[in-house]
Amino acid sequence: xxxxxxxxxxxxxxxxxxxxxxxxxxxxxxxxxxxxxxxxxxxxxxxxxxxxxxxxxxxxxxxxxxxxxxxxxxxxxxxxxxxxxxxxxxxxxxxxxxxxxxxxxxxxxxxxxxxxxxxxxxxxxxxxxxxxxxxxxxxxxxxxxxxxxxxxxxxxxxxxxxxxxxxxxxxxxxxxxxxxxxxxxxxxxxxxxxxxxxxxxxxxxxxxxxxxxxxxxxxxxxxxxxxxxxxxxxxxxxxxxxxxxxxxxxxxxxxxxxxxxxxxxxxxxxxxxxxxxxxxxxxxxxxxxxxxxxxxxxxxxxxxxxxxxxxxxxxxxxxxxxxxxxxxxxxxxxxxxxxxxxxxxxxxxxxxxxxxxxxxxxxx
Numbered sequence: 001x002x003x004x005x006x007x008x009x010x011x012x013x014x015x016x017x018x019x020x021x022x023x024x025x026x027x028x029x030x031x032x033x034x035x036x037x038x039x040x041x042x043x044x045x046x047x048x049x050x051x052x053x054x055x056x057x058x059x060x061x062x063x064x065x066x067x068x069x070x071x072x073x074x075x076x077x078x079x080x081x082x083x084x085x086x087x088x089x090x091x092x093x094x095x096x097x098x099x100x101x102x103x104x105x106x107x108x109x110x111x112x113x114x115x116x117x118x119x120x121x122x123x124x125x126x127x128x129x130x131x132x133x134x135x136x137x138x139x140x141x142x143x144x145x146x147x148x149x150x151x152x153x154x155x156x157x158x159x160x161x162x163x164x165x166x167x168x169x170x171x172x173x174x175x176x177x178x179x180x181x182x183x184x185x186x187x188x189x190x191x192x193x194x195x196x197x198x199x200x201x202x203x204x205x206x207x208x209x210x211x212x213x214x215x216x217x218x219x220x221x222x223x224x225x226x227x228x229x230x231x232x233x234x235x236x237x238x239x240x241x242x243x244x245x246x247x248x249x250x251x252x253x254x255x256x257x258x259x260x261x262x263x264x265x266x267x268x269x270x271x272x273x274x275x276x277x278x279x280x281x282x283x284x285x286x287x288x289x290x291x292x293x294x295x296x297x298x299x300x301x302x303x304x305x306x307x308x309x310x311x312x313x314x315x316x317x318x319x320x321x322x323x324x325x326x327x328x329x330x331x332x333x334x335x336x337x338x339x340x341x342x343x344x345x346x347x348x349x350x351x352x353x354x355x356x357x358x359x360x361x362x363x364x
Contacts, residue, residue, distance in 0.1 A: 038309040039155050042316050045197065046160025047167060050076055052198045073161055080157070086232065152312060188343050189330035195344035196326045197319060203286040204318075208238040210282050211245070211274065215252075218270030223263045224256045241318050242299050243306075245275070293325050 054072035057063040063071065163170060171190060175183045216231020224230065230252045237244030249271055256267035301321045306314030313320075334341035 035309065035312070038313045038316055038320075039152055040159060041320060042156040042312065043159025043163055045201075045316065045319050046076070046156060047163035048194060048197050049201060050160060050164040051167070052201065069164065073164065076160075077157075087229070185331065185335050189327050189335075191344045192330045193323045193326045196322055200319065200322050204239055206286045207278065207282055208235045211235050211238045211278055214274045214277065215270060218274060219252060219256070219267060222256070222266035222270055223259055224252065224267050225259060226255055230255070239318065240302065240314060242295075243302055243314070293321060297321075 050069070050072045053075060054065070054068040057068040057071055058065060061068075171187075174190075175187055178186055212231045212235020215234040216227055219230055220227035230248075234245065234248040234252065237248035240247075252271070253264060253267055256264040298318070298321060302314065302317040305317035305320055309317075329339075329341050330343075333339040334343075
């Protein structure tokens, strides 16, 4: 009597079903661990910053590699300490003014809008959308206990230092999980992403500095309270394109309104003029070598990442979009479709000689 046994088609179907279940399980696990993954990405971003500063120290000051890395870590810690000191000591009174006046200003704005039927509906819609959003829940959690925010920031900082001390260990571990035939391709893609992120971070630093200085000086000249703190806040907000600067305008215009109609009008003019200078002069100059992502894609991608990963996801969303865009160019356009996409020069792990032998000469 013949035994019942699956044929080749049945076995193929079973394998595919099991593979789909594994993929679904992995996707669910990644979604559950989304908060930790975005913190890990922030640590990788911090490690890239550390290595970029160390590379600048080696090239310009002729500092040996290991001392340059240690000095870079010390400089990053000093910058963080400076920001903490500015907001916690130097700008304490100004920050207290911001925190205490913002709720009342928001209520005044809602009451003003409620005078008309359309304005009342808009105010109700904004309240409902804010109350139900993931980002609003995260902000509420931060207000209830700042300890979680501090802990997450410390995790990002410590992780960045660990990644920066020996990044090749982690890169090699990821590449070893891939088939041998794909390791060189992914190694090139990782190098492209790291190189693009370095350029993007450099451009962001210039834009953040120029925006903060110009807005701070403009608000100070306009007689707006807490001009220094608002300028620093506006500069930091540039790290989140489109969304960050709009959010930073709210407290600035609110505090300007408390000083009178004149400072409010002047504050609006300051933001408009600085945005024109930033958009037409600073941004085109500093981003000429950085990957060009369409503005609509950037805006909706930032909102989507913020909705999925919360507040920290919103903070790192622009950098994450740069990585995704670069990987699509490197893995799909170059290696699948055969487009002429340059490969960033880098030291390799799995290619004899230390560098990819098929790297384009135009990158020399």
